[in-house]
Each structure stands twice: as structure tokens, then as C-alpha cells.
Amino acid sequence: MAKLRAFTMPKWGIEMTEGTLAEWMVAEGEDIAKGGTICLIETAKITNEVEAEYAATVRRVIAQPAEELPVGALLAVFDDGADASEEEVDAFVASFVPATGGTADGRLVKEEGRETPPPAPQEQPAAGEPDPADSNAQPGRARIDTNRAISPQALRLAEVERLDLADVTGSGRGGRITFQDVQQAVRGPNTAKPRGPAPLPPEDAIFASPLARRIAALHGIALSTLTGTGRRGRICKSDVLAKVENDGDSAERAAPFRLIANDAIIVPFDKIRTMVAKRLTAAKQDIPHFYLRMQIDAGALLEMRRAANLLLGCKATINDFLVMAAARALAHHRDVNVQLHGSDLHQFAHADVAIAVAGEKGLTTPIIRQADRMRIDQIAAATRDLVARANSGSLRYEEMDGGTFTISNLGMFGIDSFDAIINPPQGAILAVGQTSRVAVETASGEVAFADRMHLTLSVDHRAIDGAAAARFLQTFKRMLEDPEHLFGNGG
Numbered sequence: 341m342a343k344l345r346a347f348t349m350p351k352w353g354i355e356m357t358e359g360t361l362a363e364w365m366v367a368e369g370e371d372i373a374k375g376g377t378i379c380l381i382e383t384a385k386i387t388n389e390v391e392a393e394y395a396a397t398v399r400r401v402i403a404q405p406a407e408e409l410p411v412g413a414l415l416a417v418f419d420d421g422a423d424a425s426e427e428e429v430d431a432f433v434a435s436f437v438p439a440t441g442g443t444a445d446g447r448l449v450k451e452e453g454r455e456t457p458p459p460a461p462q463e464q465p466a467a468g469e470p471d472p473a474d475s476n477a478q479p480g481r482a483r484i485d486t487n488r489a490i491s492p493q494a495l496r497l498a499e500v501e502r503l504d505l506a507d508v509t510g511s512g513r514g515g516r517i518t519f520q521d522v523q524q525a526v527r528g529p530n531t532a533k534p535r536g537p538a539p540l541p542p543e544d545a546i547f548a549s550p551l552a553r554r555i556a557a558l559h560g561i562a563l564s565t566l567t568g569t570g571r572r573g574r575i576c577k578s579d580v581l582a583k584v585e586n587d588g589d590s591a592e593r594a595a596p597f598r599l600i601a602n603d604a605i606i607v608p609f610d611k612i613r614t615m616v617a618k619r620l621t622a623a624k625q626d627i628p629h630f631y632l633r634m635q636i637d638a639g640a641l642l643e644m645r646r647a648a649n650l651l652l653g654c655k656a657t658i659n660d661f662l663v664m665a666a667a668r669a670l671a672h673h674r675d676v677n678v679q680l681h682g683s684d685l686h687q688f689a690h691a692d693v694a695i696a697v698a699g700e701k702g703l704t705t706p707i708i709r710q711a712d713r714m715r716i717d718q719i720a721a722a723t724r725d726l727v728a729r730a731n732s733g734s735l736r737y738e739e740m741d742g743g744t745f746t747i748s749n750l751g752m753f754g755i756d757s758f759d760a761i762i763n764p765p766q767g768a769i770l771a772v773g774q775t776s777r778v779a780v781e782t783a784s785g786e787v788a789f790a791d792r793m794h795l796t797l798s799v800d801h802r803a804i805d806g807a808a809a810a811r812f813l814q815t816f817k818r819m820l821e822d823p824e825h826l827f828g829n830g831g
Contacts, residue, residue, distance in 0.1 A: 352737035384615035412438035489516035548575035654717035667711035696748035
């Protein structure tokens, strides 16, 4: 017997009201395997692949590519039973009514990143068998010997990392297992990887200065044709310039300048750039911004980054440490870790920090969830994954929806400082400039050089008071100038 089901426009996030059918990946009459891609749906923020939840046949395609439809609109009809007649399909389409909430009943799809069905209830253990709820009895969980001494922090880390403590040797007093013992066991032994002998230049390598090599490459001159007049026969700049003048290259450089065609290439806004433009225009017009500016001494932070990357074996960037410090500071200042929804102010216990990424498809702000609970290596890994998928355009909607704070870093482009526009419904955004080496006066009256980083905090005055924002910046500065605070319990 035929079992017809409706495939409708999915809903990703509270703000989504419509979507565009970008492309069908299946044709009418084609069979779909479980997990196969049905189509591409484009929203104001992302383009998502929609996958089949189980096998079926495409009986009728209703919507056409590039068609913009509301959430819950009928896109196609599927048959996961016997072949239905055309009359049955016609009757199904004519009687279709979207379900309450904008989604059709009995959809055959699962949206990427949505919750999966709850697991089947587990059977109770028989008498004499270990209880699955007991962490000591579960495979992969930490097995605790109650006769061994262990610090509370070490025990918590072992439980999180599912570490077997039987093989951990305690270095504390009386063989007590410390937090560092568990950390080392999680990381595993560091083995040296010798790279072998350094390669030596060939015996007939040309002896020339770097500047002479650049000038020769610019003018297409083979260094082997030159005789060096420098010390020990080194080819220097004057040797190459003499060759350039002898070859008459100066006459070629004196050729008159001629204008060429300079026609404009018209690039219309795509949906993502259009939505970003609308949101930022509304944010700048509707949100009463005020700005707090501060410089920090980044010397200790740079040293901590080098040491942490060496000890932890990760590749954390300065921006990763900024995310970590902002998240820890936001957890201490919940009056800044907020969202504003109309006249309601939402405060959060944990910090969801968004990072501004300028990808090929425009500006996106993927979110590192609960960054205040993460280690620096975990933040670094999460950031690399989000940035890579932002550049490829494969971010999911829920990875950009919400957030309690944003960091926009243009320091890598040589920008000293700038003012960023708040990303609603958040209450603040931090603009980070480059780190500069400047001369400063020390406490003893002498002059020394220091690494200075420029910060500008843009704040929504409706949600956050100036004093609250200033206290947050003070905590943020203290954590960066004394980065040991980032790895302790203190704020």
C-alpha cells in the first residue's frame, strides 16, 4: 500500500520564516537512499544540505529551483511504500495543510545539526552485574581506587577525559594523584621526532646577496652570467645593475604610459551579504553605541602563548587567548554577558563567544559555545574548525545563531584600532587592533620597549552601563597582562 509523505521547507532557528530552494539533487521518479542529499536550501545566513532520513521514492516535485517559499511550504511528495497512482498523489497535494509551527507532518528529512531521536531505554542490569550508572563500572570511564589519594580537581578532570586512573602514578605527597599527573596522562608521552641532518647547499651554488638575487629575478638576468666584485667574489647589487644598464633595460622602462580598459564588474549582493547589510544598518541606527578604549601590555601574553603551545602541543593563536580571556571575564561579569530582546534583558551563566570571520561569501560570526569552560587547546581546535567551514560556506544556522559576545580582530592586517558595530541581540563587541612595539616609561623613570595591544569595546547603552563595561575590561586586561589567571580558578 502506498505511503505518501510531504517534504516541506524546513525551519532552522526562530528567526527563519522563509527559504530558497537552491538546487534539487534528485529527480522525479528517482529513489533516495537513507542519508542521501535531497536538495540545497538557502536561507538569509547559510546554505544547507537536506538529507533523507530513510529510503523513499520521489513521486512529484512541486517547488522549482530559485523559488522562495515560506517555512512549511510543500516542496515535493515522497512514497516509501508501494507505488501510488497519480490520482492518489493529486489528492495528497490538494489536501496538504502545513502543520502548526510551519512544518509539515510526517517529514522525511533530518536537518543537519538538529537533535536526533532519543535512544531506546536501556534494560536494568541483572543481579550481580555492574550498574551502568556507576562511573567505575563503565568501560572508558575513570576507575577510582578509594584507597588512593587524589585531588578533587584531578578527579574531575579524569572523569571528563574518561581516564583510567589505574595506570596513573601520583607525584604528590604520599603518592597523591595531582591535577598535573592527570593532565600529563591525558596528553601522553612526548616523543622527539628528529628531522635528520640539515641539507647543505650544492658546491656549485652561486654566491650572491639577497638584494642582487631579487634584482636579477626582476629583470630576468641569470646570475651565472655575472662576475661578482664583492668580497670573496660575491655578486652584489652593483654587479646586477651594471648588467641591466648594459642590456638597455632603461630604455624599456622609459616607455610611455598608456591607459587600458577599466570596466566595472557588477557583483550583486547574495542573500548572506544582503542580510548582513540589513542587520548592521539596523544595529547602527537603532542601538545607542558608546565606546571604551584601552591599551594592554601584551608581553606576558605572547610569552604564555609560546610556552602553552610548546607544553600542550597545540597551535593556539593570540585570538584564541583573547576568546579564552573574554569568556572567563564574561563569566565573572554576567551584567555584560547578555542579550537584549525587546524590553527583556537575558543574562547567561556561560559565555558563547562569536568570532568575526571575513570569508569569501561575506562576514559571518560563528560561535564558540561555553568558551569559559574550555581549555586553550579546545578553543584553538574549535576555532580552526569554525573558520575553515565559514570559508567554505558550510556553517550550520545554529552555529551562528545567538551568542553573548563577539570579538572582531583586524590586528593581523596591521590595523591599530577601530570601532566595531554590535551584533544584535548581543550587548557588546570587542574590536582588537595589532600589537605594536613602543617605547614606554618604566616605574623607575627609564625608557623601555613594550608590546602594546589596542582594544575598543562597543557597548549597547540600553543593556549595559558604563561602569559595568569598564569593570569587565579591567578583568579582561588583568587576565591578559597576567595570563596565569587564565589557567587558575581566580578571576
